[in-house]
Amino acid sequence: MNKNRTTLDPKHRSWAPGTGSGTGRAFRTCGPEMPRAVPPSVYESTELASTYLARASPKSQRDMLLYTARTTYLCWGHLAAAVRDGKNQYLKAFGVPSEELFTAIYRSQGERPQAVRGLQDEWRLGGPRVVAALDPSPFPCVCDLGGGSGALAKACMSLYPGSQVTVFDIPDVVQMAKRHFSFPEDERISFCEGWERMDFLVRGHFLRPFQGTHTGI
Incomplete structure (x- = not known):
């Protein structure tokens, strides 16, 4: 630029x-x-x-800014109604039921990868520091719950190349990540729809709800 x-x-x-x-x-x-x-x-x-702002910059926040402009900013446009009603305004902003947070975030095939790319932008800046602070080196199997595209997993691999990282997320996000964001050249990173036994858990940007009772965390 x-x-x-x-x-x-x-x-x-x-x-x-x-x-x-x-x-x-x-x-x-x-x-x-x-x-x-x-x-x-x-x-x-x-x-x-x-x-x-430049797409080619390794610290680019372009996709996060686009996502917040199209999603977060729309929510702020209904701030007065949210305060008055005492609840979120997803229905007015996006046309989805108020209790369906992730339906609002991932409301179209185009918005879903945009949101995940935005999270990638954030992890570019803070991911290595977060992983270093957690220090998962004693654990051979690291699991990132709600890890989206695997950006945090990639940061983990850069610091702890001996680890195996499994990224867990809801099925739609996992399928999208495999199409757009997976790292086929790195067999140490895998994506999973569901839960497995794990040695060390890293919570992703936000925790998504899974149905049923799960053990082994």
Whole structure:
């Protein structure tokens, strides 16, 4: 991103500061603070934008930002009603029953991988530190419950290559992960719909409900 320069109409440069703090922050992030060597008619991405907004960046948060814009932001749009009614507003925001959290999150075939890619973005930043803090080195079998695409499992493999990691999630998410996010070159990471006996459990970003009684955790 930072290598691409785009012409910016001078009238936009004078208009942006008066449109409110949100637009101002966007312009500051995406390029209006330009080096003196850059002509005033062009702009380029700042280091912050190149790090967290560029798709190719190893620290990119692009998919998480897209997910929050399409899902979380819609919920905030019904904040007043949520406070007034004392309950979430999934039905108004997404057209799904209020008790069906994951139906709201995974409400379409397109939204499901978008949500999981967003979680991948988060684990890119914090995954290695989380795994190092947990220190699963004494345990040969590590299980990530609600692990989505296996991003945390991949972080675990990078620090503890001797481990075997099994990612557990609901069936629809597991099937989607196998299609879009699995690591066929790494036999140490596997995906499972259900439960097995495990030596060490890592809870994923959120705990999803499984039906029935399970033991061996």
